[in-house]
Amino acid sequence: MGGRTGRPRGKRVPRLTGTAPRGAPDATELQKGLVLLSAAQPLDVQPTPLALLLLGREADPRSERGVECPGDLPAPSDPDLVARARAAKEKLGDRVFVLGHHYQRDEVIEFADVTGDSFKLARDAAARPEAEYIVFCGVHFMAESADILTSAQQRVVLPDLAAGCSMADMATAEQVAECWDVLTEAGIAGTTVPVSYMNSSADIKAFTGRHGGTICTSSNAKRALEWAFGQGEKVLFLPDQHLGRNTAVRDMGMTLDDCVVYNPHKPNGGLTPQQLRDARMILWRGHCSVHGRFSLDSVREVRERIPGVNVLVHPECKHEVVGAADQVGSTEYIIKALEAAPAGSKWAIGTELNLVRRLANRFAAEDKEIVFLDRTVCFCSTMNRIDLPHLVWALESLADGTVVNRIEVDAETEKFAKLALERMLALP
Ligand code: SF4
Numbered sequence: 001m002g003g004r005t006g007r008p009r010g011k012r013v014p015r016l017t018g019t020a021p022r023g024a025p026d027a028t029e030l031q032k033g034l035v036l037l038s039a040a041q042p043l044d045v046q047p048t049p050l051a052l053l054l055l056g057r058e059a060d061p062r063s064e065r066g067v068e069c070p071g072d073l074p075a076p077s078d079p080d081l082v083a084r085a086r087a088a089k090e091k092l093g094d095r096v097f098v099l100g101h102h103y104q105r106d107e108v109i110e111f112a113d114v115t116g117d118s119f120k121l122a123r124d125a126a127a128r129p130e131a132e133y134i135v136f137c138g139v140h141f142m143a144e145s146a147d148i149l150t151s152a153q154q155r156v157v158l159p160d161l162a163a164g165c166s167m168a169d170m171a172t173a174e175q176v177a178e179c180w181d182v183l184t185e186a187g188i189a190g191t192t193v194p195v196s197y198m199n200s201s202a203d204i205k206a207f208t209g210r211h212g213g214t215i216c217t218s219s220n221a222k223r224a225l226e227w228a229f230g231q232g233e234k235v236l237f238l239p240d241q242h243l244g245r246n247t248a249v250r251d252m253g254m255t256l257d258d259c260v261v262y263n264p265h266k267p268n269g270g271l272t273p274q275q276l277r278d279a280r281m282i283l284w285r286g287h288c289s290v291h292g293r294f295s296l297d298s299v300r301e302v303r304e305r306i307p308g309v310n311v312l313v314h315p316e317c318k319h320e321v322v323g324a325a326d327q328v329g330s331t332e333y334i335i336k337a338l339e340a341a342p343a344g345s346k347w348a349i350g351t352e353l354n355l356v357r358r359l360a361n362r363f364a365a366e367d368k369e370i371v372f373l374d375r376t377v378c379f380c381s382t383m384n385r386i387d388l389p390h391l392v393w394a395l396e397s398l399a400d401g402t403v404v405n406r407i408e409v410d411a412e413t414e415k416f417a418k419l420a421l422e423r424m425l426a427l428p
Pocket residue numbers: 103139164165166167168199288289290291352380381382383
């Protein structure tokens with residue numbers, strides 16, 4: 001499948017043979033590590049390729065993980081960071097358009113021209129053709145989607161290439177191609193329609209487009225599944241098992257028995273051909289490392305602590321958490337629900353912490369009490385990679401005429417990924 005570049009222009013990043021920064025494990029050490037890891041695994045379980053690579057330490061070009069920042073970053077302690085970001089943005093004027101995902105830090109959101117979820121932001125970028133540079137404050141797959149939906153003249157920049165997404169990394173092009181072979185051998189590929197969550201790499205979106213499938217967001221997953229079941233008998237849902245299961249069971253009346261989980265680390269996904277033939281939903285074994293951590297205990301604890309609290313969670317949460325919540329919805333749904341909430345109401349929100357904190361501050365003046373659903377769940381670590389020093393560095397580089405950290409999807413991948421995105425846009 002087609003590759004993509006998210007590397008500084010002209011710098012080709014090698015695969016396992018790459019030169020690691022000082023202190024990072026070299027390729028041989030990594031391979032040894034994989035051998036040791038393999039030895040510790042049950043025999044039928046394969047480790048994720050390059051599972052030991054560290055975020056921000058050299059490259060795994062097949063995943064959402066990135067490389068180190070290739071330039072001199074301003075120090076986080078620099079008292080002039082805010083003034084520098086303002087000055088660089090002013091110098092660039094309409095030539096730059098800064099997008100800020102809802103899960104970004106406050107210090108970054110302050111400089112965003114628009115905020116939103118990944119799909120809204122990609123569309124916002126496409127609606128600004130005069131902007132030569134799109135600085136995407138979010139994660140890698142989002143910048144790829146913006147590159148796919150914007151014109152060839154516009155250049156998309158991700159301030160820190162190490163801002164990947166662990167969920168998107170859980171489905172690689174090779175693993176998904178292998179899964180399709182398994183479905184073909186089971187005699188069901190012809191009746192299976194892939195539906196991929198927006199939170200997937202351009203390669204997976206292209207796979208989806210090539211095989212007659214569509215992309216979905218957490219807002220339109222039900223409509224996407226209804227469409228897909230009009231095209232075929234089964235759905236291969238990638239890469240978030242929780243969104244797939246919650247939509248199928250909670251919104252479409254299927255049962256848990258209609259769903260099977262395809263584990264890419266096991267031979268044949270850990271499923272028999274008969275299990276695959278009997279299933280309606282084949283769920284990829286992926287999850288969000290933030291939303292997947294909310295638990296039934298989180299819900300019980302907050303209900304005890306705050307009597308009368310409304311529990312509102314994102315559909316990337318586990319099925320039992322969604323079942324125990326009062327309301328379920330996308331980030332846009334969560335924001336609208338809190339806007340419409342009456343004064344004096346109390347809310348426990350199960351989504352990323354940066355957004356929940358911002359909402360809590362915003363609505364405190366309206367006497368709405370908003371708390372984070374769990375006391376121990378952390379920020380999305382990769383979203384938080386984009387900080388003010390990286391944003392300043394990206395903006396100042398652009399203002400000086402140097403395009404850094406460009407995210408560019410190759411033409412073949414873009415063609416099919418766009419096809420899948422267009423099918424989503426055409427959903428009834
Ligand atoms: S919050 Fe979850 S899905 Fe979103 S970028 Fe972070 S790991 Fe990926």
